[in-house]
Amino acid sequence: MIAGMSSEPARASAMADLMRAGRETARLSMVFRNAIADRLGLTVSDLECLDFLADVGSATAGQVAGRTNLTTGAVTSMLRRLQQAGFVTAERDPADRRRVIVTLRPERIPELERPYERFAEQAVRLIEGYSVEEVLLLVRHFGRMREMYLAELDRLGGAQ
Amino acid sequence: MIAGMSSEPARASAMADLMRAGRETARLSMVFRNAIADRLGLTVSDLECLDFLADVGSATAGQVAGRTNLTTGAVTSMLRRLQQAGFVTAERDPADRRRVIVTLRPERIPELERPYERFAEQAVRLIEGYSVEEVLLLVRHFGRMREMYLAELDRLGGAQ
DNA sequence: GCGAACATCTTAGTCATTAAGATAACGGCA
DNA sequence: TGCCGTTATCTTAATGACTAAGATGTTCGC
Numbered sequence: 001m002i003a004g005m006s007s008e009p010a011r012a013s014a015m016a017d018l019m020r021a022g023r024e025t026a027r028l029s030m031v032f033r034n035a036i037a038d039r040l041g042l043t044v045s046d047l048e049c050l051d052f053l054a055d056v057g058s059a060t061a062g063q064v065a066g067r068t069n070l071t072t073g074a075v076t077s078m079l080r081r082l083q084q085a086g087f088v089t090a091e092r093d094p095a096d097r098r099r100v101i102v103t104l105r106p107e108r109i110p111e112l113e114r115p116y117e118r119f120a121e122q123a124v125r126l127i128e129g130y131s132v133e134e135v136l137l138l139v140r141h142f143g144r145m146r147e148m149y150l151a152e153l154d155r156l157g158g159a160q
Numbered sequence: 161m162i163a164g165m166s167s168e169p170a171r172a173s174a175m176a177d178l179m180r181a182g183r184e185t186a187r188l189s190m191v192f193r194n195a196i197a198d199r200l201g202l203t204v205s206d207l208e209c210l211d212f213l214a215d216v217g218s219a220t221a222g223q224v225a226g227r228t229n230l231t232t233g234a235v236t237s238m239l240r241r242l243q244q245a246g247f248v249t250a251e252r253d254p255a256d257r258r259r260v261i262v263t264l265r266p267e268r269i270p271e272l273e274r275p276y277e278r279f280a281e282q283a284v285r286l287i288e289g290y291s292v293e294e295v296l297l298l299v300r301h302f303g304r305m306r307e308m309y310l311a312e313l314d315r316l317g318g319a320q
Numbered sequence: 321g322c323g324a325a326c327a328t329c330t331t332a333g334t335c336a337t338t339a340a341g342a343t344a345a346c347g348g349c350a
Numbered sequence: 351t352g353c354c355g356t357t358a359t360c361t362t363a364a365t366g367a368c369t370a371a372g373a374t375g376t377t378c379g380c
Contacts, residue, residue, distance in 0.1 A: 014295040015287050021302035022283070027208075028309035029186040030193065031229065035316045043367070048187075062327060069191065074368050076329055081367095098327040098376045119312050123182070126304055127175050135174040137294055138301060142181035144286055149188040152279050156195045203336070222358060234337050236360055241336090258345045258358040322380090330373070335366100342361070350353085 053104035061100040196275045213264035221260040
């Protein structure tokens, strides 16, 4: 609707398709994430936290708060929850005893990845059908999207 | 890690980059959506509902429930909320008085789109730099992702 | 070793959401 | 027509994640 002028109608329509497809994919990924959290008996925030920990190994409670956009109070109770469910261990940092170091229990990782497994396999299969140039185009596109998201989030006053 | 065999290391690394970028983008889009809902003083579910209504014009309460993955009870109170905030009108269907027809107030649409505006403009600008072939590749890719999401959601037992 | 800054925890309260069942309206069938 | 099963929404009570504000314990600079 806001469409910029374009000489060829095929181009304009392809662009509109892309805008629409992008929104739809974003929406579906949210629903997907929700479904996975449900299946694991977790909150979306819990999943976010565990994903983060899977990335970095271990982190302080404050870092978890930053990543999940939760208050420290909410993180405290989330960590109690995750600890009780055995997904995570938490202990005070001996070097700075104000801090709490949270660590994902490695033995639970497979369980967390299982719901994604089929999806990831299919994604790999899809990507294998692309040429290297095509893959690189997609990577560049996502990179630009990432920058746009971060810039907008910044502008919206979010922490992140 | 599950990577299929690949002759060229450049290809394997590009594929890994793409997998990572895809996950990161999905995550950022969630955070973004959350930030926008916050700014509008709405829930993510509210936003989902309003987006849906912007698409289809008007729908029954049950259709809204299906789209948002909420129970009918939750939809009832969500609609009361949105009605009170003036985003939506709700009236019984004269043809089938069990149904409630929910309609987005057109005059509020600009207000809902405003937070996306800059983002959408930037997206258009980005896409304008692509060739038609590149745009079509992206559209195809998103289409395949969409299918994968829907298949997995189905498998996870979700309604949708 | 004193005070400010920091990291986490506690407490009380809010609010979206769910589950279960109530209410009301439709549609078919005798 | 009148009854019954089904459908669509609403109500009620309870749950639980989350926030805000302030308490607690810890570090660091002076």
